[in-house]
Amino acid sequence: MTVGRVRRSMVDEAEDSELDADLEEDGDESAPKKKKKLSGKVLVLFILLPILVIGGGAGGAYFAGLFDSPGPTEEEIAAAAAEKNKQVVFYDLPEMLVNLNTGTAANSFLKLGVSLELEDETAVADLELLIPRVMDNFQVYLRELRKEDLSGSAGVYRLKEELLMRINASVGPIKVNDVLFKEMLVQ
Incomplete structure (x- = not known):
C-alpha cells in the first residue's frame, strides 16, 4: 500500500466514524425526545x-351555593328588629300650615304634621336646638309646591323623600332615618 492509499483509507475511516457518531448522536437525541413527549403526556x-377536574368541581360547587353560609334565621331577624326598634326615638315637629303656589288668585293650603325618626335619644337635645332651621327649610320648600305635586301616592312619596333630604342636610351630623306624616291636609 502506498502512502496515498493509506491516507485515503484513514480519511475514509475517519469520515465513516464521524458519520457513525452522528447517527448514534441522532439516535441518542431521538430517544430523549420520545421521553420528553412521554413526560409531557404524563x-x-x-x-x-x-x-x-378539581377546579371545575370547586367552581361548580361555588356557583351552586354550597359554600354560602346559611342566612340568619327568622328568630335572629326578629331579634335584630326588636333591638333596632328599642333604640328608635320619634320627635314630633310643630304642625305647619302653608299656602301652596297656585299661580292664580285662588288660595290653596297645606296643613302638615310631621314626626321624625331618630336613631337614639341623645340626638333629641341637639335636634331641638336646630328646630328653627328645620322649620325654615320646610316652609320654603312647601310654599313652592303646587296642589298637583301632592296628588297620589307618588306625590306624597316624593314629598317625604324631599323633606328627609332637606332635614338631613340642615341638622348636620344628626341622622334622621325617616320622616313620618301624622297629618296631611290639602285644601
Missing part, C-alpha cells in the same frame, strides 16, 4: 387533568 394526564 404531565397532562396525571397533573393538569386532576387539577382541572
